[in-house]
Amino acid sequence: MNTLLDVANVSKFFGGVHALDNVGLNVPTGSIVGLIGPNGAGKTTFFNVITGLYPAESGQFQFNGKNYLPHSIAQVTQAGIARTFQNIRLFGAMTALENVMVGCHCRSHTGVFGAVMRTNRVQREERDIREKSFALLHYVGLGEFADHTAINLSYGHQRRLEIARALATDPLLLALDEPAAGMNATEKLDLRELLLKIRGDGKTILLIEHDVSLVMGICDSLTVLDYGKTIAVGSPREVRNNPEVIRAYLGNG
Amino acid sequence: MANGFLIVLNFISQRRMVLLLAILSLLILPWCIGAVGGNYWVRVLDFALLYVVLALGLNVVVGFAGLLDLGFIAFYALGAYTFALLASPHLTQSFTAIAALFPAGLHSPIWLACLIGALLAATFGIILGVPTLKLRGDYLAIVTLGFGEIIRIFLNNLDRPINLTNGPKGIRAIDSIELFGISFAKSLDLGLIQVPALYLIFYLFLFLACLATVICMRLQNSRIGRAWVAIREDEVAAQAMGINTRNMKLLAFAIGASFAGVAGVLFAGFQGFVSPESFTLWESIVVLAMVVLGGIGHIPGVILGAILLAIFPEVLRGVVQPIQHALFGQVIVDAEILRQLIYGLALILIMLYRPKGIWQKRGASTS
Numbered sequence: 001m002n003t004l005l006d007v008a009n010v011s012k013f014f015g016g017v018h019a020l021d022n023v024g025l026n027v028p029t030g031s032i033v034g035l036i037g038p039n040g041a042g043k044t045t046f047f048n049v050i051t052g053l054y055p056a057e058s059g060q061f062q063f064n065g066k067n068y069l070p071h072s073i074a075q076v077t078q079a080g081i082a083r084t085f086q087n088i089r090l091f092g093a094m095t096a097l098e099n100v101m102v103g104c105h106c107r108s109h110t111g112v113f114g115a116v117m118r119t120n121r122v123q124r125e126e127r128d129i130r131e132k133s134f135a136l137l138h139y140v141g142l143g144e145f146a147d148h149t150a151i152n153l154s155y156g157h158q159r160r161l162e163i164a165r166a167l168a169t170d171p172l173l174l175a176l177d178e179p180a181a182g183m184n185a186t187e188k189l190d191l192r193e194l195l196l197k198i199r200g201d202g203k204t205i206l207l208i209e210h211d212v213s214l215v216m217g218i219c220d221s222l223t224v225l226d227y228g229k230t231i232a233v234g235s236p237r238e239v240r241n242n243p244e245v246i247r248a249y250l251g252n253g
Numbered sequence: 254m255a256n257g258f259l260i261v262l263n264f265i266s267q268r269r270m271v272l273l274l275a276i277l278s279l280l281i282l283p284w285c286i287g288a289v290g291g292n293y294w295v296r297v298l299d300f301a302l303l304y305v306v307l308a309l310g311l312n313v314v315v316g317f318a319g320l321l322d323l324g325f326i327a328f329y330a331l332g333a334y335t336f337a338l339l340a341s342p343h344l345t346q347s348f349t350a351i352a353a354l355f356p357a358g359l360h361s362p363i364w365l366a367c368l369i370g371a372l373l374a375a376t377f378g379i380i381l382g383v384p385t386l387k388l389r390g391d392y393l394a395i396v397t398l399g400f401g402e403i404i405r406i407f408l409n410n411l412d413r414p415i416n417l418t419n420g421p422k423g424i425r426a427i428d429s430i431e432l433f434g435i436s437f438a439k440s441l442d443l444g445l446i447q448v449p450a451l452y453l454i455f456y457l458f459l460f461l462a463c464l465a466t467v468i469c470m471r472l473q474n475s476r477i478g479r480a481w482v483a484i485r486e487d488e489v490a491a492q493a494m495g496i497n498t499r500n501m502k503l504l505a506f507a508i509g510a511s512f513a514g515v516a517g518v519l520f521a522g523f524q525g526f527v528s529p530e531s532f533t534l535w536e537s538i539v540v541l542a543m544v545v546l547g548g549i550g551h552i553p554g555v556i557l558g559a560i561l562l563a564i565f566p567e568v569l570r571g572v573v574q575p576i577q578h579a580l581f582g583q584v585i586v587d588a589e590i591l592r593q594l595i596y597g598l599a600l601i602l603i604m605l606y607r608p609k610g611i612w613q614k615r616g617a618s619t620s
Contacts, residue, residue, distance in 0.1 A: 053489070077495035085493075091486035094479075102483045106495025108476050112504065115475035116468050126475070169495055 003062075004029040004204050005050070005081070005173055010059035012042075012049055012228075019045045020056070021228045025206075027173065032195065032205040034215040034236075037225035038248055043208045044086055046225065047177055051083045052076040064172060078106050082171035084162040086178045086208075092151035096142055096161050099150050100133035103168025133168060140164040140194060156187040160194065167198070174198060175206045180214050192218055216240065224248065279459060283452040294567075295451045299523065301563035302458035303516050308543040308559035309465045309552070310512025315541065316550035317478060318505035319485025321394040323537050324381070324401025328510040330408060330532035331377055332370035332517020334418060337527045339366050340428035347416040363430050366518045374514025375507040377404075382506035386499055389488075401537050409529040423528025430457065430522035437522075454523055461519065462556075465512055469552050472508070481505055482550070546603055548610030557612050569595055 005027040012020040020042050027033045035043050049056045052070035061068050063079055070076050077083075082103075091099050108129060114122040137143050140160040145153060150161060159179055166174055179195075180188050192214055199205055209215045215222065216236045224232040224239055226248040232239050239245055286294045311325045338344055339361035345352040351359070361369075385396050412420030429438030437457060441448040472478045480501045483491040492498055521527050539562065547558020569592040577584050577591075586594075603611060 051493070073489065073492035074495050074497050077493055083493055085490065089487045089490040089493075091483050091490065093486055094482060098479060098482075102479050102491070102494050102496075105476055105480055105483075110476045112472070112477060112508070115477050116471050118471055122475070129476070165494070 002029040002065075003027070004064060005206070006060075006062040007050055008060045010046065010049055011057045012045055012054065013057055019228050020049065023225065023228065023230050025050075025223055027204055027206055028220070029172075029204055030199065030202065031220040032199055032207060032218050034207045034209060034219035034222045035225065036209060036212075036215055036222055036239075037231075040227075041225040041248075042228040043225055044177060045228075047083070047175060047208055050076075051081060051175060074106070077169050077171075080170070080172035081175055082166035082169045082173070083175040084159075084166050084177055084179060086181065088155075088158045088162055090150040090158055090161060090165070092149070094150055095147050096137060096150055096153065096164075097130075097133055097146040099161055099165050100136050100168045101129050103136075103165040104129040104132060105169075107170050133164075136164045136167055137161075139167070139197075141190070156183050156190075159183065159187075159191070163194070163198075167203075171203065173204045173206060177208050178210060179207070180209060180211045188214055280456075283455045287449070287452065292449070292451055295449075295455060297564060297567045299451060299454050299458055301560045302455070302462045303520055303523075304540065304543060304563040305462040305556050305559040306458075306465045306516040307513055307540050308547070308555050309462075309469050310509040310516070311540050312509075312544050312550065312552070312555045313469065313472070313481075313512070314505050314509035315544055316555065317473065317481035317485065318502060319389075319481075320385075320502060320505060321390060321397070322506075322509070323394045323398040323534070323541065324404070325397075325509070325513060325540055326532045326534075326537040327401040327404035328374040328378060328513035329517040329520065329536070330404055330527075330529070331374045332514035333521040333527045333531070334408060334424070334517075335370040335373055335514070336361070336363070336366040336518040336521040337424040337427050338417075339369070340522070341424050341426050343419055343424045343426075347419075360428055363428075363432060363518065363522055366522075367515050370514040370518040371511035372514075374510040374517070378506035378508075378510030379503050381510075382503045386502060398534065398537075401532075401534060405529050405532050408532070418529075421529060423526060423530070425526045427521050427525045427527065429525060430454070430519065432457070458519065461515070466552060466556065473552065477501070477504070485550075542600060546600065546610060548612045548614065551610065551612065551614045554610045554612035554614075558610065561611070565599070566592060566596055 003026055005025065008024040010020050010023045023042070023046055025033070025035065025046070035046065037043050045054065048054045049059070050061065050070055052073040052075065055071065061070055063081065068076070068079055091102060094102070108125055110122050110125055134143070134146060137146050140163055142157060142160055142164065145157060150158065153161060163174070163176070163179065180191055183191060188211065195205060195218055207215065207219065219236055221234060222236055222239045223230060224245050231244045231248055232242045234242070283295050283298065286298055307329060311322065314320050314322045314325070339359055342358055345355060345358050381397065381400050385393050388396060408418045409421050411418040418424070429436060431437065435441060435453070437453045438450055440450055441453055480491065480496045483494060483496060484498050484501055488498055543558040543562045544555050546562065547556065548554020570588070573588045573591050573595070574584060577586070607613070
């Protein structure tokens, strides 16, 4: 299997705190890879580093066979990594449809002049964006909420809308930061279905998640972080029986 | 089937009728206002239309992109001084070299001045934008406020060592507006009727305001407009959508400023005189109030806000004194003071009862 994302030796300091210490991650194309660890282990920091939100002190980054430097979020997205946020960051005043349409931004080209003159090409692009966004809303099961203002959607729906918006950027890798946080049991089941469907449609998924049953159920491999260090890598079954992991989660006993 | 077609046809023609009626009433508006209130009120109307252009420009920056700008009037000033310098005797009188270059005097056509004014204002918009890219909200407001004051103070003091702006005395004898051989300074003889100059100006400014509206609407419903609103709502999330937020913010500054630049050029041509006094912080605040009060980010609301706030003070000017006379038999509070009190009170009341503006976006949440 090809490697889509290959990150090695990432270090990140916050003042004196060693938030990430030589962390690496390997995401094969077409898989679902989970990144887990206790609170404060550095999962979100790692996520923010590879998506360009924080600069790293060191690290090698390869995506889709090319080196990349995660210096700006926009460039990382343009390269094909789309992310969601742990604390939902939708465009609150926009409708669900408009949120997804914004996601189409980096794969469309209309400039100021085109927008003002509204040429045929621009109209066609605009129509394509609208159709694609509608299709994505249906894909994540939000078709009937297209005209709802994002801020008025329920929590579970907002999480799904964030996924639809990320998918609109045509990513090769979908990076989800705790997508199940705050969801009830039914919503989690639906989310699991959605993630499997997205993977089935050829996308690769990187997942940070607290919910152990979700992660164990759908991930092909797991990386476990604790105190900014990788303590285990392997299939869910291997990781579950790893004494280091048990110690990190449950203490020394 | 045929019935449905008829309904559709009827619907279209109904919309056409409404549009036609709107255009017709706008065309006869100056005649009605002129007949009732005289030239003074047509002039107020002309200025209201200029304010519409200004407010629409500021709305791109504040309403769409969410960048609070308290120095917006500086771009208006740049436009006004562009035309003042390019179409008045000032430069040829101050500089012999320029006088030698243009023996007939500097008389730039207004369209050229509009182009230069828009480009100059857009350039300054970017100059303001670059150092403030990482600022938001109140911090940005302070920097833009300072920028507005810097421009005004420069205009006020650039009469020494070289006399570029003629300082606080301002520049006078600016050419009047002339387009396609039609002078907007004297009435136009159409054979049957005479169209007074102020009415001509009205039509010109109306055209400009409509053009500005169309540009704003098209930008809003485009990839660009969505990117602006995304930045306003959540800058990090906007970046995560692959939006180059730096370029988009600079674009908002440049486009907003160019609107003000064009409005400034026409202002100078209309007035025939410019001085730094017209471009104080107060003017920036008035334009911002138009945007916020009308319905921030919502184009029809912004237009309404601009017209109301441009006309309301003039209405007060006319009624404050007579009402006091009628009620108390004498003038208790000076009209000018009372006028400003009522104006301020009206702003407060509107913001209390319509916090999202008089004409807010349909479906906008009230939270």
